[in-house]
Amino acid sequence: MALLDFFRQNKKSNSAAVARERLQILVAHDRGRNGPSYLPQLQRELLKVIRKYVEVDEDAVNVHLENEGNQEILELNIVLPER
Amino acid sequence: MALLDFFRQNKKSNSAAVARERLQILVAHDRGRNGPSYLPQLQRELLKVIRKYVEVDEDAVNVHLENEGNQEILELNIVLPER
Structure with missing residues (x-):
């Protein structure tokens, strides 16, 4: 659950930011061999x-x-349009 | 880049583990309104x-x-089969 803790921390530090709807996607690929x-x-x-x-x-x-x-790490940060 | 730093840390702590191929996906959705x-x-x-x-x-x-x-946070941890 360490990752969830990280997201929680991250959320707190952004609490002063404008509350836009966001989607963040992280893909981490640990390749055993290349x-x-x-x-x-x-x-x-x-x-x-x-x-x-x-x-x-x-x-x-x-x-x-x-x-x-x-x-390899892929990071996608998406700001969603206001509805 | 704080998230990438987190993954790097995570990797180090796993260095003693068996080097299986893994895929980890995190989706964090910050909903501006419900x-x-x-x-x-x-x-x-x-x-x-x-x-x-x-x-x-x-x-x-x-x-x-x-x-x-x-x-909302979705976490997928996938251990890939050995090839």
Whole structure:
């Protein structure tokens, strides 16, 4: 549950920010041995799935993909439009 | 980049564990105002997308969904089969 604790902390530190609707997605891939990376393709598909549920503007998505050794992390930060 | 730092820390603490291939997905939804929750449905669709890229056994998926105030967090931990 350490990850949940992290999100809780993160939430507290943002409490002064404007209460916009947000969606944050993190994908961490620990590759036991080096295989091909599918996170860039996965990212596009994840966005496609999310768009079934919420409207997502092209410029409301912030993407960060990082490689470090055998770990790859994909981070998507999405600010949802006001309804 | 605080989230990435968190993952890095997490990785270090697991360095003694067996180097199995893993995929961890976190979805945090900060709802500006209360709307319907779509994370349970989203979870099923995310798994469907991931199965296009990797084989995922039914019992290799650990799901945790949590609600706290206006924040919902979905956590998926997947141990991938050895190739």
